[in-house]
Amino acid sequence: MTSQSHPAVAELLARSHELGADRRNTNFAGGNASAKGTAVDPVTGTDVELMWVKGSGGDLGTLTEPGLAVLRLDRMRALVDTYPGEAREDEMVAAFDYCLHGKGGAAPSIDTAMHGLVDAAHVDHLHPDSGIALATAIDGEELTRKVFGDRVVWVPWRRPGFQLGLDIAEVKSANPEAIGCVLGGHGITAWGVDSEGCKRNSLEIIRSAEAYLAEHGAAEPFGAVLPGYAPLPERERRERAAALFPVLRGLASTGDAVLGHFTDSPGVLEFLSRTEHPRLAALGTSCPDHFLRTKVAPLVVDLPAGTPLERVIERVRELHAAYREEYAAYYARHATPDSPPMRGADPAIVLVPGVGMFSFGRNKQTARVAGEFYVNAINVMRGAESVSSYAPIPESEKFRIEYWELEEAKLRRMPAAKPLAGRIALVTGGGSGIGKAIAHRLAAEGACVAVADRDDEAAASVAAELGGADTAIAVAADVTDETGVAGAVADCALAFGGLDLVVNNAGLSVSKPLLETTGADWDLQHDVMAKGSFLVSREAARAMIAQDMGGDIVYIASKNAVFAGPNNVAYGATKADQAHQVRLLAAELGEHGIRVNGVNPDGVVRGSGIFASGWGAKRAAVYGVPEEKLGEFYAQRTLLKREVLPEHVANAVFVLTAGELSHTTGLHVPVDAGVAAAFLR
Incomplete structure (x- = not known):
């Protein structure tokens, strides 16, 4: 029988999905589960x-069969006889590879021994907040006996690995009536003779811990309300968060560029409003899954909620400098000659009383998950403090995991980042045509994208195509509205942490001779493209300067910015305005590392919102060709005889912003298949 048809696999996946779907049972990507069974060895034809x-x-909640490692138990158990001892237990992870059965499957994790050495057909290792609350209480062993009696056994803290697997196996053997154990500082492990029984035992441990904390826990485990630290009203809170986020992200990117996630959930705000939050935050998190993502401790802003924003920013800069110094000292206290080099010394979590939590990571998902894990940590602290005192694992043990060679090897195995990874883009007019193509290209190259458009549904549709909230958001924005533009930039900051790349693409056109062009025609085109680009660039520059990470502003101008076409005075004039904005802003913003460039397309008919809205019919009439032949007409008048598509404009935007042209600003790139009259001079 192959693993694909083995009933143990189906049972394991079903159990994993049910347990992993409820975050009370385990955090995202936290914990693991296993099943044992007998199958036919395809080589010998005998049972194995x-x-x-x-x-x-x-993640347990979405685990699939390719995410399972499949190992031979006879070889796994034989490792006990060759185990060289705790000082060399990391060598055992490489030994797991020699226990694998068949091709494919996932790489065995450090927790494999916990499952393979325990004499039970099914094993779950989980990270429930309630279980970790008991595991991190200063009297966790006594609490475990009080809550569970002999059904659940305490296992003192030990770093995950082969020795911990041996410890748990010994505990189970010595306590045949036990259904599982609480792992000090870490989480829980449960077992069962069948999958349903294992799940039932896991849930008994978790729900019993929850019930005990609910019944016996103190009403205010985080202390009394701290005067001046109550949450700000929602609107004020989010306005302040949007203003702070680019500053915080810039500081958190002192080492490597990161993306951000904002959380102002009631649990976070309540924690920050209480007297004990500075003490508890300084203790850091405990469960390895938690602090590997949140770092050894957060940066906590020590100012009341209503402090003027300028003072908050000033204080954040002071605290960040102190945080980096302390992190370097933490590394120096515990590093050995064999330790990996120090990684970034910037915080992954920043807590601002009255406002909320800002979390950071190499991509949006990592930043979001870091925030989720710190919410888990707050829940753990609440539980532990409600019945005892929160006592996480020692700092030295945290260092041993954070700078574990096995974790370092995992980082080295990560695929190379895409060219625009870690960058945040705002594309105006992104709901259709050229803007849509640009949004797709930037997202495909790794950027997070805010798709801005007056058409809410079109923007939402494009954002959904790009992959959801960890990649893209839709922003309703009329670029002629000053307040709306500021709101769009704020929405982008709240979603991803700031702004790095802006594409001024929103546009429209009215094709009329001079004598038929009205003042309203002129104002409309200048409002959308000249004034609109100015407003977007101004608000974007504010965010970029606050961030202090440089940036890119790209104008989608036009061949008509330099080419005098017929019956086109309002459109051509506003495109010339945009073209000169590129030069003016490049000169002004260069000192901040912000590059400003333009793209001059021509004749983008297919997929163009402008051409579909009537402009195409009018230009076809000017040139005396059928509208459906307009693209071919434009192509034939070029030097290359090629039609220009939205994707070609998107390619130019990518080239200008991907880093290879790092020393180029004030440039206009023609994307017109060669129109000699529009050559730049």
């Missing part, structure tokens, strides 16, 4: 005992 276990990475 196998174990299927969640591999390194992945």
